[in-house]
Amino acid sequence: MNNFFNEDKLQEECGVFGIYKTDKEMQCAQLIYYGLYALQHRGQESAGIATNFEGKIDHYKDMGLVTEVFRGDVLSELKGNIGIGHVRYSTTGESHIENAQPLVVNHKNTQIALAHNGNLVNAKALREMLEDTGVVFQTTIDTEVIVNLLARGLKHGVVDSIKRVVDIIKGAYAIVITTEDMLIGVRDPHGLRPLCLGRTKNGGYVLSSESCALDTIGAELIRDVEPGEIVVIDSEGVKSFSQNNWVKKRLCIFELIYFARPDSVMDGTSVYLSRHNAGKILARESFVEADVVIGVPDSGIPAAIGFAEASGIPFGMGLIKNKYIGRTFIQPTQALREEGVMIKLNALKENVAGKRVIIVDDSIVRGTTSKKLVELLRNAGAKEVHFRVTSPPVAHTCHFGIDTPYRRELVGAMKTVDEIRDMIGADTLAFISNGGLIESVGGGTGYCSACFDGDYPMEVPVLED
Numbered sequence: 001m002n003n004f005f006n007e008d009k010l011q012e013e014c015g016v017f018g019i020y021k022t023d024k025e026m027q028c029a030q031l032i033y034y035g036l037y038a039l040q041h042r043g044q045e046s047a048g049i050a051t052n053f054e055g056k057i058d059h060y061k062d063m064g065l066v067t068e069v070f071r072g073d074v075l076s077e078l079k080g081n082i083g084i085g086h087v088r089y090s091t092t093g094e095s096h097i098e099n100a101q102p103l104v105v106n107h108k109n110t111q112i113a114l115a116h117n118g119n120l121v122n123a124k125a126l127r128e129m130l131e132d133t134g135v136v137f138q139t140t141i142d143t144e145v146i147v148n149l150l151a152r153g154l155k156h157g158v159v160d161s162i163k164r165v166v167d168i169i170k171g172a173y174a175i176v177i178t179t180e181d182m183l184i185g186v187r188d189p190h191g192l193r194p195l196c197l198g199r200t201k202n203g204g205y206v207l208s209s210e211s212c213a214l215d216t217i218g219a220e221l222i223r224d225v226e227p228g229e230i231v232v233i234d235s236e237g238v239k240s241f242s243q244n245n246w247v248k249k250r251l252c253i254f255e256l257i258y259f260a261r262p263d264s265v266m267d268g269t270s271v272y273l274s275r276h277n278a279g280k281i282l283a284r285e286s287f288v289e290a291d292v293v294i295g296v297p298d299s300g301i302p303a304a305i306g307f308a309e310a311s312g313i314p315f316g317m318g319l320i321k322n323k324y325i326g327r328t329f330i331q332p333t334q335a336l337r338e339e340g341v342m343i344k345l346n347a348l349k350e351n352v353a354g355k356r357v358i359i360v361d362d363s364i365v366r367g368t369t370s371k372k373l374v375e376l377l378r379n380a381g382a383k384e385v386h387f388r389v390t391s392p393p394v395a396h397t398c399h400f401g402i403d404t405p406y407r408r409e410l411v412g413a414m415k416t417v418d419e420i421r422d423m424i425g426a427d428t429l430a431f432i433s434n435g436g437l438i439e440s441v442g443g444g445t446g447y448c449s450a451c452f453d454g455d456y457p458m459e460v461p462v463l464e465d
């Protein structure tokens with residue numbers, strides 16, 4: 001949903017979910033629906049479910065939120081005890097039904113359904129190679145390249161075919177697949193995109209982009225799928241295979257800063273606690289005298305609480321968010337925006353009027369929303385506005401499935417901190433340091449933070465600035 005409400009955020013591309021129920025008589029579609037509902041924040045453009053009953057795959061997908069796509073009897077038509085689901089965000093121009101997932105293909109006597117979160121850096125070259133051999137593509141998404149490569153190798157068996165595919169594809173991927181009588185999860189060698197494994201109360205298994213979806217369906221988190229791991233779930237339980245291409249783990253640090261839900265745990269790190277820590281670290285790094293600390297909902301709230309605890313300045317609710325905005329919502333025109341139409345957020349005057357306010361947000365990308373927030377607080381009577389950010393300035397483009405503006409539109413690439421402060425109209429502005437960010441997520445070097453420091457975990461294509 002690339003619109004006014006999140007125009008100043010990097011945008012997650014997708015969420016994936018898969019389930020294997022041991023009892024063939026049991027239907028899994030409704031559980032997938034609840035799983036996708038819990039992952040809705042990862043993509044609001046389209047949603048889809050594919051279910052597998054003894055090798056025969058049914059599927060349904062459409063544009064819209066999970067609750068808009070699956071209405072009436074749709075779920076009861078999806079038969080089978082194994083299934084996968086997908087929610088998708090897409091960049092402008094690619095937002096149409098052909099690109100919704102899961103993708104289902106017939107290959108000889110087999111059907112495969114596959115859903116993917118991430119982005120391949122060599123998809124263009126692979127697509128051209130396949131087209132040269134006569135393959136006709138129905139979609140413009142990387143996922144179809146993966147399905148095609150997978151189908152070509154099936155004569156060697158599913159796992160061998162996946163091993164061949166992951167030797168060829170480069171980039172970020174968390175993939176769920178169902179074929180024959182299996183549910184399969186694959187995570188890229190760097191573990192850039194998250195994927196975890198859980199167990200249901202009656203002995204079934206679940207794969208999910210985030211653990212919050214396991215909680216939603218009453219499943220227990222077993223562990224994260226390891227970077228470079230292939231997990232195969234069938235009637236014998238869970239088998240693990242490793243890919244041949246071992247590299248250093250580099251989970252996308254933006255998952256912890258902003259994308260993931262705060263009640264998720266990712267590679268052993270609590271999303272809530274990492275945001276809370278970031279707030280505490282910001283209070284240490286860039287303390288300022290004030291009367292109240294507020295957070296920008298939702299991801300700024302845990303950090304604002306951390307900032308308040310560490311600084312001794314009281315936390316208060318300063319901004320109220322309207323969360324009920326679907327894909328069909330009528331966006332305000334530019335003229336209406338200029339008139340001051342602010343639909344998503346409103347200031348709570350009682351908590352900010354006449355006060356020196358510290359506002360904590362997770363990131364500044366273009367700076368446009370930050371500017372509006374400062375105006376909103378000043379219009380509500382704030383005496384001073386001090387902006388604190390739990391990530392360093394975003395200065396580089398992501399190549400791994402996150403929608404980032406051109407570099408020239410990133411204020412972190414084009415302006416100094418003082419210039420950004422002046423642009424957004426705050427009294428003071430401070431970003432967390434690179435070291436502070438790493439400390440907030442528990443330390444170590446197992447993260448990609450390339451959008452801040454340009455240190456990509458692999459060679460990436462040269463893009464227009």
Ligand code: SF4
Pocket residue numbers: 010192252253254255397398399400402448449450451452
């Ligand atoms: S470049 Fe940034 S958004 Fe992209 S994977 Fe790395 S940390 Fe995440």
